[in-house]
Amino acid sequence: MSNIPKTMKALVAYSKDDYRLELDYPTPQCGPDDIIIKTEACGVCAGDVKCSHGAAMFWGDELQPSWVKAPFIPGHEFFGRVAEVGENVKDYKVGDRIIADQIVPCGECRFCKTGHYWMCQPHNIFGFQNANNGGMAEYVRIPKNAVISRIPDSMPIEQALLIEPYGCSKHAVDRASISNEDIVVISGTGTLGLGMVSYARMKNPKALIALDMIDSRLDKALEFGADYAWNPSKIDVVEEIMKMTEGYGCDVYIEATGHPSSVTQGLSMIRKLGRFVEFSVFSEPTTVDWSIIGDRKELDVLGAHLSPYAYPFVIEHIAKGTLKTDGIVTRMLPIEEWEKAFDLAGGKEGDLKVAIKF
Template identity: 70%
Template sequence: MGIPKTMKALVAYGKDDYKLELEYPTPQCGQNDIIIKTEGCGICAGDLKCMHGASMFWGDEMQPAWVKTPFIPGHEFLGEIVEMGSNVKKFALGDRVVPEQIVPCGECRFCKSGRYWMCEVHNIFGFQSENNGGMAEYVRLPDTAVIHSIPKAMKLEEALLVEPYGCSKHAVDRGNIQCDDILVISGAGTLGLGMVTYAKMKNPAKLIVLDLMDERLKRAQEFGADIILNPNKEDIVAKIMEITDGYGCDVYIEATGAPASVVQGMKIIRKLGRFVEFSVFGKETTLDWSVIGDRKELDILGSHLSPYAFPFVIENIRNGNLKTEDIVSRTFPIEEWEKAFEYAAGKYGDFKVAITL
């Protein structure tokens, strides 16, 4: 039985113009391509920001549009291979696979030097019509896609965390955590919790987690945090200075996307500390840059995507080293995509929400 010519797909035609199509053309398989039957697709904060018209996707007077309509959203997806091109040798029909979110060009200076996650072309699944994402019954994985096998026995709720946890791992790795470090992670959403459970494997001297929601802090403690603090209820600067003998934390990972978290981090990080910026911001952040240079001589480190992280994450979710309990809190069929996006915004206390197909 072959692949049908049409499929169900959520299609973005413009800002706030997303429609569920019941007979959208199924992707065609080229000689170097793989077609997967989608099992599930997580909803990222980036998907929500894109739907609501954020300029980083749709452009403004300062930057051109990055998205190419019409496109199918979703970059946190996995599925089973149902068709392969004649040139594909690494995989087999029936394999369960998960692609990394970037579709590198393979030709730019970054790709050729192994730094594919910073590809100059920088196409990502779920934002361009030539790289449609996982909110559809079938997805085409082109020959430059970075694809990983995933165990058939892994629960969907675990498998859906491979992509976000890959991003979490990269952020923690950028901080170069040592066993005598006092690490602060600001933000305990899905990605922050991924950082917590992975950072615990690094065995820092103290792992401190900050969040404005007590329920998230409770989960962070269950995932390995030594100390949890709510900035709405405590003087964070005073607390961190008390814990660190007045020096400040060694490493600060910013995972909230809130400007206040950046300013807070600059106050509580020690001289010669390492500040890792992970988040995407909705507005500009202002701070005194002399803190970075003249006062503290900080290392400021960015973190983007999940290079070389998927094999480790897949194995350590499988063996239980990375905690995943109840992070994927709800799944919705694609027919209920509007409800899924509503819950994914976090207004009902969910960590990760996904669409199933």
């Protein structure tokens, strides 16, 4: 017999204009193949904020259908302890501390069957559809197909909150195939960018340069392993890269700001035959001269989405300290203060990662 209460506190999105804190929302039911976890904490992602602002990429417009399925509970940066397991679940028991990849793969599509589960065609991600409610609630149902990793009991909440973001950081850096002869530029040093800096440091590039418009973030990038940290509003970063590389340009440019100017900046400073990794989600279209990519530089332009196969590595190296985490989680608030958490997650007061703690 389960000890889980029948109702729970949950933030519920009924429409793009109607997010409500429910104090007596039905607790998820545990099916025979399911796991129910009691949430410890849930980070607030830029995607959660953009969704709450009604962005068309989530709610649809005249060009694209709605991707979200309301009503749903937001949040995909969550983890917790197993509170109940279905009768068919053999590998986990009550009390285990676990986290699941953001995506719940179908296991049946072409991408899942070839091991590319993070590109699953139905693309059901926790926190955007009611079939896979997210972590801004006291309890979450983890379905059979979820990709689960264990978290050490000794890992502090502030570190465990970074498993999901740093998993995305790792995948983006891996896409760049960095060697120890590469001059690497990471543009944007928010939570994800700082995760990229810390992981790219492990690749021992010839030089690692971080770019951001906020000096406090650049200080953190130096602390996390960048060789240089430059503010494009204060120096001509393209000119500095050209000086450093005898006029050739950087070998790798990873775009992690989501701002159009960072894209054009990268195309200007990257060398011929360079590798440009695009990680960000943009709030507006970016216009570039595509002849730079083709006729002038013959670039490899690579996308990066989610965090496939990344969690075990990230958990191990956060625990070891080789992936640095100090000072990234700047605020944890109760679910009752979700509006404040969403507001601060945009960085208006200098926060990096804001989270909801249960």
